[in-house]
Amino acid sequence: MAVKKSEIYSSLWASCDALRGGMDASQYKDYVLVLLFVKYVSDKYAGDPNGLIEVPPGGSFADMVALRGDKDIGEKINVIIAKLAEANDLKGVIDVADFNDPEKLGSGKDMIDRLSALVGIFNRAELDFSKNRAEGDDILGDAYEYLMRHFATESGKSKGQFYTPAEVSRIMAKAIGINAARSAAQSIYDPTCGSGSLLLKAHDEAPYDLTIYGQEKDVATRALARMNMVLHGCPTAEIWRENTLSSPHFVNNDGSLKTHDFVVANPPFSDKAWSTGFDPANDRFSRFSYGAPPAKNGDYAYMLHVIASLKTTGKGAIVMPHGVLFRGNAEAEIREKIIRKGYIKGIIGLPANLFYGTGIPACIVVLDKENAHARTGIFMIDASKGFIKDGNKNRLRDQDLHKIVDTFTRQVEVERYSRMVPLAEIEKNGFNLNIPRYIDSSEPEDLQDIEAHLKGGIPLRDIDALAPYWAVLPAVRGELFGPGERPGYAAPKVAPAAVKPAILNHKEFAAFSARVAEVFAGWRAAHGERLKNIAVGDHPKKLIEELAEDLLAHFADVPLIDKYDVYQHLMTYWAEMMQDDVYVIVQDxxxxxxxxxxxxxxxxxxxxxxxxxxxxxxxxxxxxxxxxxxxxxxxxxxxxxxxxxxxxxxxxxxxxxxxxxxxxxxxxxxxxxxxxxxxxxxxxxxxxxxxxxxxxxxxxxxxxxxxxxxxxxxxxxxxxxxxxxxxxxxxxxxxxxxxxTDAELRQLLVEDKWFAVLQADVTSELDRVSQSLTGRIKLLTERYAAPLPKLAADVEALSAKVDAHLKRMGFAW
Structure with a gap:
């Protein structure tokens, strides 16, 4: 029986429990990921003379299993890993963690028990990677990604920078148009690649197997990247260990900097030691011809390196703190020159507390040298409000990612969200690129109407502001509001408690509900047979992409319901339940x-x-x-x-x-x-x-x-x-x-389970429409229900009653 992704993740995280206590996440990740690597290559390539990885005698995971309970288990595991490293040029990659370290793993029986338990976890049936992989779907790579995300979460502020959130990586890849890559001869490069997650996510978006180049200065993190590449099926990727700014490794024969078709980067923010090891004023690669970045802030140093690493038609994306958009002095001069060159295609503002290692908000600066001289504006997006809380971090949902990508790639202007800002306007603002200067994303203030408070009635201005609802439910407005006693104001015809029934029971709302149901039914009919005919060897990721994109298309023109909200329901259900079901079917x-x-x-x-x-x-x-x-x-x-x-x-x-x-x-x-x-x-x-x-x-x-x-x-x-x-x-x-029967199985799983849940989710969106309209109308009705003179008269009458009662009781003043 194939094992579900959720079970793989659960077992992997259990392996971390076996190590907690002796070290923090930034350390035990090295042990867990090395064992994951050894287990995978052993399952995948042991005994295969044509395998991409050679598993030598005495260098496999089976050899580790044989050591459980052995008094020298730590030392002997080191030997096994050394043999595997030696056979595959992986020295300094998989042999970084010391499995015989008593300070981290305990001594004597503690070490024996801990390592035996750890090996035992990786020996479970659900972690048999020899057969547990659907063609075209990177189950193991996804598991590695799962671990990296959790390690980054647990590693704390100073040690979580090795991982770029997958959602951000995908936005960057799509924003630079890597899906339009023309051949495998093209290259993608990350000068600060960390564990390689950003590079791989970008690579996966390309239609061809692009050549991968990466550089990372930290020894252990570079080792993670090398393993990550193998586990994702990219063993030929070149990942070099050295400081990119002081010693860029990828250069041409003539000593010039190697340029690439695509570059992505998430460098350390505001690096104070960026110039260590070289003199920026005499940089042999002329990367700082637009000006020298501040000595204590390397943000623009990394951006200039990315620009220098792009071909004349190259496209890149770099994650930067918002300060690069508006800081003055040397950075302002560099920013102006880059803008005048037309290299900045767009800026995407992201939510705060999104990245590991920092809580500050960041942005993606999208660079494009192709036709840069003809660029007349910079497309800006303020996506700072689209996220969900996930533990102690914020996380972009699938719908947030899709909205950002759709808006950016189509250059669609959306009120309070996105805008093409002319270069002339940017120049008038002194080349300040601070997004709020150009996009006001704040919600309109809910203004109180003094006259309505004094004289009664509901301002027509507030009712007209609900125009999107009235466009769909024009007669409902007449059911809820009548003419007021004076121009510009309306009178409520329904008590606050009766507003919701009046909306839900109206024939226009029934017609709207029927239309939504019909749209969902159309999508359901379009994919029902496809889902009932899922076959062994199908690609789950391709399947969900087709389903999700078509769901967006079906709901694109449905008023009052956000198509991205409907899309999110499908993606959430896929992640929580449906993908496990599909992965089992495509394997068994x-x-x-x-x-x-x-x-x-x-x-x-x-x-x-x-x-x-x-x-x-x-x-x-x-x-x-x-x-x-x-x-x-x-x-x-x-x-x-x-x-x-x-x-x-x-x-x-x-x-x-x-x-x-x-x-x-x-x-x-x-x-x-x-x-x-x-x-x-x-x-x-x-x-x-x-x-x-x-x-x-x-x-x-x-x-x-x-x-x-x-x-x-x-x-x-x-x-x-x-x-x-x-x-x-x-x-x-x-x-x-x-x-x-087979037909009954398909009916139960597709119709009764999958579609039933999704239909309920779509119905919940209808409920949200009615709740939103009801809530606003009740608020307006209750806000202006009692004019101030009436309130004053009521207070006076009640005061008189109290006085009369007090006098009868013998109290007077």
């Missing part, structure tokens, strides 16, 4: 959807998954199709009967509680003969009835106990019947999985 086929397996306890005697069905001691887990869907489609009458039995049992249980509450307290008819701690049972009640059988004074108590006993027996009988019915239904359901 539709028969996997028929599987319901028995759970087994782990070494600690616990179940690691929540069972779907419990049959006595047997715990069952459905692989892809939840039992509730099988029950709904095939066991409707049985489920209804079970619900009736459960309802009857609950009703009797409530009756028992009420009688106990009424007569069970001190002095109650059910309290005699027992302490406060004693619980009434059928046996205890029968015993008490025997005690008072001949007691003529206990007639009322006997009657109460008899009634209570009858209820208890009825409740037990009903509960037992419900329990038996549930067991019978669960048993029948579990057995039915094996009987499901």
């Amino acid at each position: 086929g539709w028969a996997a959807a028929r599987q319901i397996r028995e759970l087994v306890k782990n070494a600690e005697g616990k179940f690691t998954e929540t069972p779907d069905i419990t049959l006595g001691k047997q715990k069952l887990k459905a692989e892809l199709i939840p039992p509730a869907l099988v029950v709904a489609r095939f066991f409707g009458p049985e489920q209804a009967a079970l619900e009736a039995l459960e309802a009857k049992a609950e009703e009797l249980a409530r009756a028992l509680e009420e009688l106990e509450e009424e007569q069970g307290g001190e002095g109650g008819l059910l309290a005699d003969g027992r302490s406060d701690k004693d619980r009434l049972t059928i046996k205890s009640v029968k015993d008490r009835l025997k005690e008072i059988k001949s007691d003529k004074s206990a007639g009322e108590e006997r009657a109460a106990l008899t009634a209570y006993l009858t209820l208890m027996e009825q409740e037990k009988e009903a509960a037992d019947a419900a329990k038996a019915a549930k067991l019978a239904l669960d048993t029948a359901t579990a057995r039915h999985y094996a009987k499901l």
